[in-house]
Amino acid sequence: MDFAGNSKKSGRSARNKKQFNRVGHNLQFYKIPPTGEISLQEFEEYAIDRLKVLKAVEVAGIRLMKGSTEYIQKLQDELRKTSLGHDLIRTDKKEDKDFRQKDLVSHFILRLAYCRSEELRRWFMQQELDLFRFRFLREGPDSRDEFLRENSLNYEPISDDLKTELDGDLRAAAGSKSGVVDTIEYFKVPFTEVFDLVSKRKVYLEDGYAYVSRDDMISIVITHYRSHLSHSLAVTTRALPHLEEDGRLLPMLCGLSKRYLGQDFNAKKSNVGEITADMIETLSKKSFPLCMQQLHQSLRQNHHLRHGGRQQYGLFLKGIGVSLEEAMRFWRTEFCKAMDVDKFDKQYSYNIRHNYGKEGKRTNYTPYSCMKIITTNPPGPGDFHGCPFKHMEVDMLAQKLRGQHISKDNVEKISKCVKTGHYQIACAQYFEATHNIRNPEDSASININHPNGYFLDSYKLLNGPKEGTKPVPNTPKVIKVKVEGTGTPSSQTNKQSDLNDMDDDDLIASMETDM
Amino acid sequence: MPGEEKEHVYDAASLPDLLPIYYKRLFPYGPYFKWLNYGGGEFSFTLKDDVYIRYQSFSDQQELEKEIQKRCPYKIDIGAVFTHRPKDHKTVKPAAFQAQEKELVFDIDMTDYDDVRFCCSGADICPKCWPLMQIAIKIVNRALREDFGFKHLFWVYSGRRGIHCWVCDETARKLSQTGRSAIAEYLSIVKGGENQSKKVALESPIHPSIRKAIEIIEQRFVSYAADKQDFLGDEEKQKKGHGSMYRGRYPLSNSLKHEKNNNFSLTLLRFKDMWERKDVFNRFDSSNKRWQALCKKSEETLESQKYLKEEVMLQYVYPRLDVNVSKGVNHLLKSPFCVHPKTGRVCVPIDPDNIDSFDPFKVPTISAIIEELNTTESKDEDGKKIKDYKKTSLAGSMVVFEKFLTSLENSWKGKKLEESDKKMEF
Numbered sequence: 001m002d003f004a005g006n007s008k009k010s011g012r013s014a015r016n017k018k019q020f021n022r023v024g025h026n027l028q029f030y031k032i033p034p035t036g037e038i039s040l041q042e043f044e045e046y047a048i049d050r051l052k053v054l055k056a057v058e059v060a061g062i063r064l065m066k067g068s069t070e071y072i073q074k075l076q077d078e079l080r081k082t083s084l085g086h087d088l089i090r091t092d093k094k095e096d097k098d099f100r101q102k103d104l105v106s107h108f109i110l111r112l113a114y115c116r117s118e119e120l121r122r123w124f125m126q127q128e129l130d131l132f133r134f135r136f137l138r139e140g141p142d143s144r145d146e147f148l149r150e151n152s153l154n155y156e157p158i159s160d161d162l163k164t165e166l167d168g169d170l171r172a173a174a175g176s177k178s179g180v181v182d183t184i185e186y187f188k189v190p191f192t193e194v195f196d197l198v199s200k201r202k203v204y205l206e207d208g209y210a211y212v213s214r215d216d217m218i219s220i221v222i223t224h225y226r227s228h229l230s231h232s233l234a235v236t237t238r239a240l241p242h243l244e245e246d247g248r249l250l251p252m253l254c255g256l257s258k259r260y261l262g263q264d265f266n267a268k269k270s271n272v273g274e275i276t277a278d279m280i281e282t283l284s285k286k287s288f289p290l291c292m293q294q295l296h297q298s299l300r301q302n303h304h305l306r307h308g309g310r311q312q313y314g315l316f317l318k319g320i321g322v323s324l325e326e327a328m329r330f331w332r333t334e335f336c337k338a339m340d341v342d343k344f345d346k347q348y349s350y351n352i353r354h355n356y357g358k359e360g361k362r363t364n365y366t367p368y369s370c371m372k373i374i375t376t377n378p379p380g381p382g383d384f385h386g387c388p389f390k391h392m393e394v395d396m397l398a399q400k401l402r403g404q405h406i407s408k409d410n411v412e413k414i415s416k417c418v419k420t421g422h423y424q425i426a427c428a429q430y431f432e433a434t435h436n437i438r439n440p441e442d443s444a445s446i447n448i449n450h451p452n453g454y455f456l457d458s459y460k461l462l463n464g465p466k467e468g469t470k471p472v473p474n475t476p477k478v479i480k481v482k483v484e485g486t487g488t489p490s491s492q493t494n495k496q497s498d499l500n501d502m503d504d505d506d507l508i509a510s511m512e513t514d515m
Numbered sequence: 516m517p518g519e520e521k522e523h524v525y526d527a528a529s530l531p532d533l534l535p536i537y538y539k540r541l542f543p544y545g546p547y548f549k550w551l552n553y554g555g556g557e558f559s560f561t562l563k564d565d566v567y568i569r570y571q572s573f574s575d576q577q578e579l580e581k582e583i584q585k586r587c588p589y590k591i592d593i594g595a596v597f598t599h600r601p602k603d604h605k606t607v608k609p610a611a612f613q614a615q616e617k618e619l620v621f622d623i624d625m626t627d628y629d630d631v632r633f634c635c636s637g638a639d640i641c642p643k644c645w646p647l648m649q650i651a652i653k654i655v656n657r658a659l660r661e662d663f664g665f666k667h668l669f670w671v672y673s674g675r676r677g678i679h680c681w682v683c684d685e686t687a688r689k690l691s692q693t694g695r696s697a698i699a700e701y702l703s704i705v706k707g708g709e710n711q712s713k714k715v716a717l718e719s720p721i722h723p724s725i726r727k728a729i730e731i732i733e734q735r736f737v738s739y740a741a742d743k744q745d746f747l748g749d750e751e752k753q754k755k756g757h758g759s760m761y762r763g764r765y766p767l768s769n770s771l772k773h774e775k776n777n778n779f780s781l782t783l784l785r786f787k788d789m790w791e792r793k794d795v796f797n798r799f800d801s802s803n804k805r806w807q808a809l810c811k812k813s814e815e816t817l818e819s820q821k822y823l824k825e826e827v828m829l830q831y832v833y834p835r836l837d838v839n840v841s842k843g844v845n846h847l848l849k850s851p852f853c854v855h856p857k858t859g860r861v862c863v864p865i866d867p868d869n870i871d872s873f874d875p876f877k878v879p880t881i882s883a884i885i886e887e888l889n890t891t892e893s894k895d896e897d898g899k900k901i902k903d904y905k906k907t908s909l910a911g912s913m914v915v916f917e918k919f920l921t922s923l924e925n926s927w928k929g930k931k932l933e934e935s936d937k938k939m940e941f
Binding site: 168169171172173175176192195196198199200201204205206208209223226227230234238294298346377378379380381382383384385386388391392393396397 | 629696697835
């Protein structure tokens with residue numbers, strides 16, 4: 001979108017003059033940016049409409065197992081409640097340019113708003129992909145085929161002979177669906193077309209080709225969409241500085257992206273004041289979420305944490321208000337119980353300064369959100385990071401909870417959530433159990449999205465509010481979808497793209513591995 | 516390898532004196548540059564005292580040679596090919612400087628097996644645990660070739676405690692981060708952190724790729740786990756073994772000790788329902804026999820525990836990849852033919868078809884090959900100039916490298932016949 005050019009005329013409301021690209025299918029990969037004019041009001045309206053949709057997608061995905069009947073029902077209900085979502089889930093073939101245009105334009109506006117950091121891009125991609133998958137699967141077989149054809153993703157089914165020859169392998173790779181192998185068509189596609197299936201080992205691979213059943217062809221679509229979207233977001237990030245010339249759009253875009261994330265907990269000063277190294281031990285018992293308690297304990301026990309743990313815990317500590325000096329003191333004290341100071345300074349201090357933006361690209365890194373902890377970089381042998389509700393064996397978790405004197409009822413409640421995949425809800429229940437929250441009104445508002453949010457809520461609850469306001473049991477970090485007029489001023493200043501920063505992080509990890 | 520291995524002690528203090536000779540006379544610049552010549556990619560050097568220089572790049576072999584000999588790096592890392600020459604990275608906007616392609620790499624490190632080996636820990640390796648690496652090569656090599664259709668796999672011993680694999684096919688080099696993650700995930704079976712004792716969960720039916728991995732493991736499991744590790748040996752003996760075990764990165768901590776001792780009982784715990792632990796012990800007197808008895812029982816057992824035996828085997832020996840190394844397009848990885856500063860061993864290629872003949876403890880050290888150089892120098896035959904490395908124990912490794920290179924070059928020939936052929940003369 002050529003916003004620099006458009007913005008000059010954007011004062012005019014010019015609905016009838018808009019010339020957006022026509023698309024054949026209701027679904028699309030959003031490959032061609034819309035051209036035309038749009039008012040600032042509409043710009044924001046569209047964005048917020050889509051944000052409501054994506055939020056609905058996220059909520060359904062957190063609460064329910066993706067792809068399950070409950071999930072589909074829930075998402076459908078939620079989408080119906082939003083104006084854009086209502087249209088997006090239509091599967092009729094009626095030409096309706098207006099809604100398609102709105103779909104296209106709103107998607108591209110959010111791309112601009114959500115390309116600004118790794119965390120935002122991850123969130124946006126996840127929701128857009130889930131939305132797309134949901135919509136695609138609602139289409140009938142003919143419509144799906146048509147979509148594949150339109151996007152040149154159609155393949156010829158393999159011959160019956162070949163299928164008979166591969167029968168055993170196809171069956172073995174089909175997992176629980178091995179019963180339908182007989183009745184379903186298979187396609188031979190390069191493995192690079194179906195990364196979803198490859199990573200879950202849900203497809204038979206031979207000599208670089210994947211044998212994909214008709215049911216799984218959605219994977220081809222998703223793989224394409226993902227790689228296209230990821231690439232486009234990277235390109236958009238690079239182009240973003242040009243937008244800065246326009247004084248109106250950028251603040252609005254920043255405002256938009258903030259609506260989802262709420263606080264990123266990267267503030268220089270946390271709301272609870274400076275936390276010194278000596279305070280950490282006590283705080284960890286009272287106000288740390290379970291994931292951080294666990295990292296703290298294993299650090300104290302082993303005098304060491306591996307890279308994943310140091311990142312997750314180190315950035316959390318930064319987020320609660322531990323200064324660089326105090327952080328250095330904290331890590332050094334603990335690590336040097338098992339190694340000499342020299343080795344620590346040589347191998348680990350750089351990493352800590354790096355997290356505080358004092359080395360390398362000098363980016364001020366953001367503490368990890370629950371979504372990041374749950375969905376990325378799962379712990380391996382030797383690791384203590386991750387989300388205990390997701391990554392700990394249920395028995396072990398229950399034992400741990402009982403050890404913390406949590407009542408049998410609560411342990412059971414939490415275990416139940418864990419077993420159904422509701423890790424964040426389990427964490428919220430843990431919060432309730434450890435903070436003696438019985439008031440159902442309070443408990444309804446507890447919503448754990450971020451370990452630092454957990455900490456803040458706990459701290460406020462236990463220590464009372466600072467400025468004499470009523471105690472806030474938890475400020476849910478949910479999006480406040482409310483039109484707040486244009487040009488919301490933003491405090492989020494020149495936050496650099498994390499695309500490259502991630503690499504530094506990886507680099508450090510790599511440097512450690514062979515020392 | 517030519518020349519009987521003399522007992523040679525490498526002294527890390529001599530490295531600054533040895534490296535210039537190594538880089539002057541032994542480092543195989545010719546084939547090395549040939550291998551990487553599709554690039555203009557990033558090299559980074561770690562110099563003495565951990566001085567670290569990133570974003571080096573070289574337009575020809577001479578330049579590379581000159582720079583390496585001038586700097587004498589303790590470690591060379593290879594990175595990605597970027598949108599711009601790495602050397603010029605400061606002249607372009609950071610956002611525009613993007614990694615374009617790199618070999619798909621795998622890093623398997625013995626440290627990640629600490630919870631399932633009883634002989635060593637941390638950076639230490641010994642003949643009792645090395646079979647883990649042999650199994651890893653076999654399994655990953657098979658999957659990359661047969662499942663993914665890759666043809667140009669270059670396996671390297673890292674010089675200390677692990678192995679690397681460089682997949683050099685064009686498809687592999689062009690993979691996105693998502694693609695790399697997907698392959699690494701496909702190859703990862705042992706999952707879960709310290710809070711998850713059962714780290715392998717198989718679904719029915721077993722995926723063909725895992726089935727083939729299990730077949731490979733079955734051929735080696737008893738020899739490794741029972742004979743070498745004595746993994747179901749007497750408890751007392753196990754405990755004794757543990758005492759001397761932790762000379763590694765950090766001292767023996769309570770939780771780790773606990774974890775380690777538990778491992779042995781973990782196996783039995785999972786067999787508990789069908790066989791009382793005592794019973795197995797009393798009736799049979801060796802790890803091997805105890806394992807056979809458990810396996811036999813497991814075959815007769817419940818549907819829900821159908822794959823118990825397989826899961827136990829996989830948890831013990833299935834390759835544990837460092838996924839983060841494979842994932843990033845611009846993740847750096849230590850270059851082959853570096854010298855490991857601590858052990859003095861050269862990072863030499865491993866022939867995956869002959870893994871049993873590869874012995875990491877016989878990998879030449881820099882001091883040994885330099886000495887060989889001195890003793891064999893006089894024996895020049897026919898006055899013909901032989902490459903210096905061919906006079907040393909490196910010669911065997913070079914054969915493996917050349918074999919890999921020839922097949923790689925053949926694959927290029929179809930594509931850029933004239934162009935690349937000209938460059939490749941050396």
